[in-house]
Amino acid sequence: MGMTWRFRPSSAADAAWMAELRAEVLRTDLERVGVFDEQRVRTRFLDAFVPAHTRVVVADGQDAGLVAVRPEDGALWIEHFYLSPRFQGRGLGGEVLARILREESGRAEAFRLNVLQGSAARRLYDRHGFLPYAEDAVDVFMEREAKTPERASGACTTP
Numbered sequence: 001m002g003m004t005w006r007f008r009p010s011s012a013a014d015a016a017w018m019a020e021l022r023a024e025v026l027r028t029d030l031e032r033v034g035v036f037d038e039q040r041v042r043t044r045f046l047d048a049f050v051p052a053h054t055r056v057v058v059a060d061g062q063d064a065g066l067v068a069v070r071p072e073d074g075a076l077w078i079e080h081f082y083l084s085p086r087f088q089g090r091g092l093g094g095e096v097l098a099r100i101l102r103e104e105s106g107r108a109e110a111f112r113l114n115v116l117q118g119s120a121a122r123r124l125y126d127r128h129g130f131l132p133y134a135e136d137a138v139d140v141f142m143e144r145e146a147k148t149p150e151r152a153s154g155a156c157t158t159p
Contacts, residue, residue, distance in 0.1 A: 003059050003060045003087075003090065003092065004059070004060065005057060005058060005059040005060075005064070005092060005095065005096070006058050007055040007056065007057065007058070007099075008055065008056045008058050009051070009055065009056070010051045010054040010055060010056050010066065011051050012051055014051070014054075014056060014063075014066075015045075015046055015049050017063070018045060018049065018054075018066050018080070018082075019042040019045045019046050019049075020042070021065065021066070021082050021084060022041060022042065022045045022080065022082055023038070023041045023042055024084075024085070025082040025083070025084075025085070026041060026082075026116070027041070029116040029118065029119045030116065032118060033116060033117055033118070033137070033138050035138055045080065048079075048080075049068075049080075050068065050070070053068045053069055053070045053079075054066055054067070054068040054080060055067055055068075055069075057083065057087075057092070057096055059087055059092055064083055064084050064086075064087040064092065065081075065082050065083035065084055065087060065092075065096075066080055066081070066082055067079075067080060067081040067082075067096060067100065068080040068081075069100060069104055071107070071108065072112075074108055074109045074110070075108050075109060075110045075111065075112045075143075076104055076107060076108040076110075076111050076112070076146070077111075077112050077113060078097075078100065078111055078112070078113040079113065081093075081096075081097070081113075081121075083096075093121075093124055094124060094127070094128070097124060097125075097128055098128065101128060101144075101146075104146075105146045105147060106146075107146075108146050109145070109146055110143050110144060110145055110146055111130070111143065111144045111146060112141065112142065112143045113125065113130065113141075113142055114139040114140065114141045114142070115139065115140050115142065116138060116139060116140075117135070117137070117138060117139065117140060122140065125142050128144065129144045129145075130142035130143065130144045131143060131144065
């Protein structure tokens with residue numbers, strides 16, 4: 001991948017840029033499925049943002065994205081996983097996801113997430129062993145057992 005990265009904790013002060021990043025990253029997919037709303041895309045994030053569950057992805061010294069891991073009913077939901085477009089397509093998303101799956105596997109029976117229908121992000125989740133268990137016109141809901149061995153190759157370049 002060629003870049004170093006790490007997590008840092010998030011705080012309430014991060015909410016505004018995170019909501020903007022969400023709007024930027026999701027816009028094309030939300031427009032494609034016919035549900036993009038300029039305000040709602042930000043408000044949904046701000047209403048659900050819990051700093052204690054959310055980590056900032058710092059790559060090459062810059063805030064590059066975010067990911068939240070939220071416990072619910074014996075599972076961990078991976079939510080708000082967004083990387084700035086300038087950091088996409090370079091393997092960072094796979095490294096971030098692999099690290100979460102590895103580090104959090106003892107906390108739950110399964111990992112769950114949802115991805116927009118037709119989103120390119122679906123390939124990432126497929127590669128990491130997530131399987132669909134439900135879907136609707138907008139979302140595909142996916143799950144992976146927490147104890148599934150990680151299939152992705154490559155190690156995180158930071159501790």
